[in-house]
Amino acid sequence: MALKSLGGEEVARRLEAALPGVVERWESSVIWVNPGQIREACLFLRDDPHLDFQFLSSLCAVDWVEHFEVVYHLTSLRKQQSAVVKARVYGRQSPSLPSVYQVWRGADFQEREAWDLMGVRFEGHPNMKRIMLWEGFEGHPLRKDFLQPGANLPHG
Amino acid sequence: MSCRLAADNVLYGNPLFRWVYDLAGSALPCWLAYIIAGLVVMFIVVNGVLAGTAVLTWAERKLLGRFQNRVGPNRWGPFGLLQPMADLVKLLTKENLTPKGADRLVFNLVPILMMMPTLLVVAVVPFAMNTAVADLSIGVLYILAVSSLTILAIFMAGWSSNNRFALFGAARGVAVLVSYEVPVVLSLLGVVMVAGSMSLSGVVEAQAVPFLLVQPIALFVFAAGTSAELNRTPFDVAEGESEIVAGYHIEYSGIKFAIIQASEFGGTITASAVIVTLFLAGWQGPLASYLGWLWFLLKLGLVLFLFVWVRATYPRLRTDQIMAFSWKFLLSISLINLLATSLEIYWLRGAERALTTGDLWIMALMNLAIAAACLLVAGRLSQAKVRRVRPPLPVAASGTAAREAR
Amino acid sequence: MTIRTEPVTVNIGPQHPSTHGVFRLRVTFDGEVVVQVEPVFGYLHRGTEKLAEERNYVQVVTLTDRLDYVSSMTNNQAYCLAVEKLLEVEPPPRGKYLRTITAELQRIASHLVGVGFFLQELGTFGGTPLMYCFRSRERILDLFEMLCGARITVSYMRPGGVFADAPADFWPALATFLNAFPGELAELEQLILENEILMVRTRGVSPLPLDLAINCSVSGPVLRASGLAWDWRKVDPYDAYDKVEFQVPVGSNGDNYDRFWVRMQEVRQSLSIVRQCIAQIEPGPVRLPDLPLVLRAAPGKEAYGRIEAPRGELGFYLVSDGGVSPYRCKIRSPSLINLTVTEHLLVGWKLADMIVTLGSVDINMGEVDR
Numbered sequence: 001m002a003l004k005s006l007g008g009e010e011v012a013r014r015l016e017a018a019l020p021g022v023v024e025r026w027e028s029s030v031i032w033v034n035p036g037q038i039r040e041a042c043l044f045l046r047d048d049p050h051l052d053f054q055f056l057s058s059l060c061a062v063d064w065v066e067h068f069e070v071v072y073h074l075t076s077l078r079k080q081q082s083a084v085v086k087a088r089v090y091g092r093q094s095p096s097l098p099s100v101y102q103v104w105r106g107a108d109f110q111e112r113e114a115w116d117l118m119g120v121r122f123e124g125h126p127n128m129k130r131i132m133l134w135e136g137f138e139g140h141p142l143r144k145d146f147l148q149p150g151a152n153l154p155h156g
Numbered sequence: 157m158s159c160r161l162a163a164d165n166v167l168y169g170n171p172l173f174r175w176v177y178d179l180a181g182s183a184l185p186c187w188l189a190y191i192i193a194g195l196v197v198m199f200i201v202v203n204g205v206l207a208g209t210a211v212l213t214w215a216e217r218k219l220l221g222r223f224q225n226r227v228g229p230n231r232w233g234p235f236g237l238l239q240p241m242a243d244l245v246k247l248l249t250k251e252n253l254t255p256k257g258a259d260r261l262v263f264n265l266v267p268i269l270m271m272m273p274t275l276l277v278v279a280v281v282p283f284a285m286n287t288a289v290a291d292l293s294i295g296v297l298y299i300l301a302v303s304s305l306t307i308l309a310i311f312m313a314g315w316s317s318n319n320r321f322a323l324f325g326a327a328r329g330v331a332v333l334v335s336y337e338v339p340v341v342l343s344l345l346g347v348v349m350v351a352g353s354m355s356l357s358g359v360v361e362a363q364a365v366p367f368l369l370v371q372p373i374a375l376f377v378f379a380a381g382t383s384a385e386l387n388r389t390p391f392d393v394a395e396g397e398s399e400i401v402a403g404y405h406i407e408y409s410g411i412k413f414a415i416i417q418a419s420e421f422g423g424t425i426t427a428s429a430v431i432v433t434l435f436l437a438g439w440q441g442p443l444a445s446y447l448g449w450l451w452f453l454l455k456l457g458l459v460l461f462l463f464v465w466v467r468a469t470y471p472r473l474r475t476d477q478i479m480a481f482s483w484k485f486l487l488s489i490s491l492i493n494l495l496a497t498s499l500e501i502y503w504l505r506g507a508e509r510a511l512t513t514g515d516l517w518i519m520a521l522m523n524l525a526i527a528a529a530c531l532l533v534a535g536r537l538s539q540a541k542v543r544r545v546r547p548p549l550p551v552a553a554s555g556t557a558a559r560e561a562r
Numbered sequence: 563m564t565i566r567t568e569p570v571t572v573n574i575g576p577q578h579p580s581t582h583g584v585f586r587l588r589v590t591f592d593g594e595v596v597v598q599v600e601p602v603f604g605y606l607h608r609g610t611e612k613l614a615e616e617r618n619y620v621q622v623v624t625l626t627d628r629l630d631y632v633s634s635m636t637n638n639q640a641y642c643l644a645v646e647k648l649l650e651v652e653p654p655p656r657g658k659y660l661r662t663i664t665a666e667l668q669r670i671a672s673h674l675v676g677v678g679f680f681l682q683e684l685g686t687f688g689g690t691p692l693m694y695c696f697r698s699r700e701r702i703l704d705l706f707e708m709l710c711g712a713r714i715t716v717s718y719m720r721p722g723g724v725f726a727d728a729p730a731d732f733w734p735a736l737a738t739f740l741n742a743f744p745g746e747l748a749e750l751e752q753l754i755l756e757n758e759i760l761m762v763r764t765r766g767v768s769p770l771p772l773d774l775a776i777n778c779s780v781s782g783p784v785l786r787a788s789g790l791a792w793d794w795r796k797v798d799p800y801d802a803y804d805k806v807e808f809q810v811p812v813g814s815n816g817d818n819y820d821r822f823w824v825r826m827q828e829v830r831q832s833l834s835i836v837r838q839c840i841a842q843i844e845p846g847p848v849r850l851p852d853l854p855l856v857l858r859a860a861p862g863k864e865a866y867g868r869i870e871a872p873r874g875e876l877g878f879y880l881v882s883d884g885g886v887s888p889y890r891c892k893i894r895s896p897s898l899i900n901l902t903v904t905e906h907l908l909v910g911w912k913l914a915d916m917i918v919t920l921g922s923v924d925i926n927m928g929e930v931d932r
Contacts, residue, residue: 003797003798054776055776055779056779057779057868057875057877057894058866058879058892058894060879060890060892060894062881062890062892071879071892073877073879073894077776077790077792080797084866104777104778104779105774105777105778105902106777106778106779106780106899107779109898109899109901109902110894110898110899113898117611117612130604131603131604132603132931132932133604134604141609141612142611142612142890220690223690224689224690224694225693225697226693320570320572321572323570324594324913328594389686390685390759392685393914396685396914397579397685398579398580398682398683398684398685398917399580399683399685399913399914399917400913468690469686469690469753470686470757470759471681471684471685471686471754471757471759471760471763472684472685472686472759472763472914473759473762473763474763474912474914474915475594475914476912477762
C-alpha cells in the first residue's frame with residue numbers, strides 16, 4: 001500500500017490531452033508546465049479522476065539565478081499517488097505567475113511565503129503581502145543574490 | 157464616670173467589645189470608649205481575616221502542588237509556611253503601575269472596594285458562641301446585600317483600566333454575578349424558613365440537624381453560586397487567565413494586586429465561613445461548648461479543602477454555559493427547594509408553631525430524596541450534552557483505501 | 563431604545579499565555595463573538611531555510627532541532643530521510659529501529675504537551691492535567707538525555723542512521739518507562755477524558771469539514787479528526803514502520819473534542835509501536851559506516867522527504883547543486899499550513915472557544931515561523 005510516484009510522462013500525457021500546449025517538458029518524475037497556465041493545469045490535476053491531486057503537499061520557489069522555479073508537490077489521497085509539477089518563471093525584477101489559491105486553499109501561506117522570501121509574485125492571491133518579515137523590508141532574503149546587511153564586514 | 161452599653165445595641169452580644177468598652181469607659185468619655193472598643197474589635201477581625209488569607213494562599217498552593225504531583229512552596233520557613241510573607245514583600249517592592257489613559261481615581265479605589273465586602277461579611281459570622289462582631293437580627297440579608305458589592309468593584313476595575321481584556325473580564329464578571337444572585341437568594345430563603353431566624357447565631361442554634369441534610373439543594377446552589385461570585389473554577393470566566401489573561405485585574409500590580417488577591421482569598425474564607433454557619437451547624441459539635449471555635453475551624457478547613465479540590469480538577473465553563481447553568485438549572489432547583497420546604501414546614505410544625513428535631517429529620521429525608529430526584533432528572537435532560545453517547549467513529553467521506561478500521 | 567454597539571479589535575498575542583509562543587492574532591470581536599481574525603506570523607522567524615544553504619548536510623541537523631522544539635526527533639528524522647533520498651542510501655536496520663523508537667517516544671511527548679496545553683486552555687486552574695502530562699514527558703526527555711545528552715535539541719539522528727547506539731542502561735530505563743506510563747496515562751484519562759465540562763466545552767465546537775481540511779492541506783491529527791485515516795506512516799512507510807502493526811485513530815466530525823481524542827488515542831498506538839520495535843530490534847551497526855563526513859549529492863538532484871510528524875506532514879524539499887550544502891532547503895511545516903483553516907475554525911465562535919480551538923490545532927511557533 002505504498003505511495004505511488006506518478007511518472008512525469010503519464011501526467012504530461014493526460015495534461016497535454018486536456019490542455020494542449022501546457023506542458024513544456026517532462027522527466028522521469030517531474031513535469032514542467034507553462035507558468036501562464038498553471039492555474040488551469042492545477043485545476044485539471046485536481047479534478048481529473050485518474051490524477052485526483054486533491055492535496056497540495058508543498059509549494060516552494062527555487063532560485064536558479066537565471067530563472068525561478070516554483071515547485072508543487074501534489075498528493076492524491078484517494079489514489080495514493082504523488083507527483084511533482086514545476087513552473088519556470090523568468091525575470092529577476094518582478095517574476096510572477098498565477099496563484100493556485102483558488103485551486104487549493106492550502107497554497108495561501110506558502111505562496112505568501114514564496115513572495116516574502118523569494119520575491120515571486122502570485123497573481124490573483126487575495127492577500128499577497130509579506131508573511132514572515134515586516135512590511136517595508138528591503139529585498140527577498142532567500143534569493144541567491146541577497147546580501148545580508150553587514151554580512152561582508154570583517155568580524156570584530 | 158462609668159458607661160453602660162444599652163442591651164439593645166447590636167454590639168452588646170460581643171463579650172470582647174463589652175469588656176473593652178467597660179474598661180475604657182471607666183476612664184474615658186463614653187463616645188471615645190465606644191470608638192476605642194470598636195477599633196480593637198475591628199483590628200482583631202481584620203487581621204484575623206488577613207492572617208487567614210495568608211494561610212489559605214499557602215495551603216492552596218501546597219494542596220494544588222500535591223494534586224499536581226508537585227511539592228508546592230517549600231523554601232521559606234518550615235513546609236514553606238512563610239511563603240505568604242515572601243510573596244507580600246515581593247509584591248510590596250514591585251512598581252505600582254497605573255496605566256496611561258486609566259481613570260486614576262476609580263482605578264485606585266478598586267482594591268479598597270474589593271476588600272470591603274469581604275471584611276464586612278465577617279462582621280456577622282459567629283466563629284464560636286457569642287463571637288460575632290455584631291449579631292444582626294437580619295444577618296443573612298446583610299450578607300447577601302454586602303457581598304454583591306463585589307460586582308461594583310469588578311466593573312469599576314474593568315472600566316477604568318483602559319484595557320480591552322479587562323473590559324471583557326468585567327463584562328463577563330458582572331453578567332455572571334448578577335445571574336447568580338437570584339438562585340443564591342432563593343436558596344438561602346429555604347434555610348431562613350427552616351431556622352425561623354435571619355440572625356446567623358439563630359440559624360446555628362436551629363441546627364439540631366445540620367442543614368447540610370435538611371437543605372441539601374440549598375447548600376449545592378449556595379456553594380455553586382458563591383464559587384461563581386468568587387471567580388473560582390469552574391466559573392472563573394472573569395479572570396480566565398488562558399483567555400483574557402487576568403481579566404478585570406490585568407492592569408493591577410504591586411500592592412494593589414496584592415490587595416485584590418487577598419480579597420479573593422479572603423472572600424473564599426468568608427464564603428466558607430458562611431457555608432459552615434448556615435449549613436454545617438457552625439460552632440456546634442460534641443464535647444464542651446467552649447470548643448466551638450475548634451469545630452468551626454475544622455469545618456471551615458473542610459469546606460476550603462473542597463473549594464481547592466474543585467479548583468484543582470475542573471476546566472472552566474464558557475460564560476453562556478455558566479449563565480445557562482444558573483438560569484435553567486440552579487434557579488429551577490432552588491424554586492423546587494423553596495416550594496418543598498414551605499410545604500413541609502406547613503405540614504410538620506404543630507400547634508407550638510415550631511419544628512422539633514424529629515421534624516427536621518423527616519424534612520432531611522424528604523429533601524434528600526427531592527435532591528436526588530432533581531439531580532437524576534437534570535442528568536437525564538443534559539445527557540446528550542455532557543455524556544459521550546457513542547465514541548466518534550470513522551465516517552465514509554472520501555473513500556480512501558488507507559482507512560483503517562478502528 | 564437601542565444600544566449602540568461596535569466591534570472591538572483585540573490583539574491576542576504576541577505576548578499571551580495561550581498562543582503557544584509568539585503568535586499574534588488580530589481579532590475583531592462583536593461582544594464575545596469572533597467576527598474577523600487575521601493571523602500574524604514572523605515573530606520567531608530565524609531564516610532556517612537560508613541558514614541551511616550555508617551549512618553542510620550534517621550540520622543542518624542541528625537547525626532542524628529548533629523548528630518544532632517539542633518534537634526535535636521527528637524533525638531530525640524528516641530531514642535525514644530527505645538527505646537519504648537525495649543520496650539514495652538507506653540506514654542499517656538497527657538505525658532504523660532506533661529512529662522509529664525515538665520518533666514514537668517523541669510523538670508521545672509531543673502529544674502530551676499538546677493535550678496538556680489544550681486542557682490548560684480549557685481553564686484547568688494551575689494545570690493539573692498539564693502537570694500529569696509533563697510528569698510522563700519528563701521521563702521521555704530523560705530517556706533522550708541517556709541517548710544523546712540533550713533533552714530538547716537532541717540532534718540524535720544523522721543522514722544514514724543515528725549518531726550513536728543506545729547505551730546499555732537505556733533499555734532497562736525504557737522498559738521501566740513502558741511499565742509506568744500506561745498507568746499514568748490511565749490516570750490522566752480518568753481525570754479528564756470523560757469530564758462533563760470538557761464535553762460541553764469541546765464537543766461540536768469549531769468542526770472542520772473533511773473537504774475543507776483537504777483543500778487547505780491540513781494534515782496530521784487535525785486531518786484525522788475530520789474523519790480521514792491519512793497517516794504517512796501507513797501510506798508511505800519509512801524507517802521501520804512497515805514492520806510494525808498499528809492502527810490509525812480517526813475522529814468523526816473534526817470538532818475540538820475529536821482532535822483531542824485522536825491525540826490521546828495516538829499516544830496508545832505509539833506505545834504499542836515502541837513495544838514492537840523493542841521486540842524486533844537486533845544488534846548491528848546504527849549508521850552507514852562508509853558515508854563520508856561531508857556529503858555531496860549529484861548536481862541538479864532533488865528529493866522531497868516527508869514523515870508523519872506529531873503535528874502533521876513534515877516535509878523537507880532538498881535541491882542539490884553538487885555542493886557540500888543544500889542549494890535549497892524548503893521546509894513544509896505542518897503547523898503553518900494547518901493554520902490555513904484558522905479563519906474557518908474561529909469566526910463565529912466565542913473568545914473562550916477560540917483559545918481552545920487554537921490549542922486543539924496544536925501549533926508550534928518554532929515551526930510556523932522557522
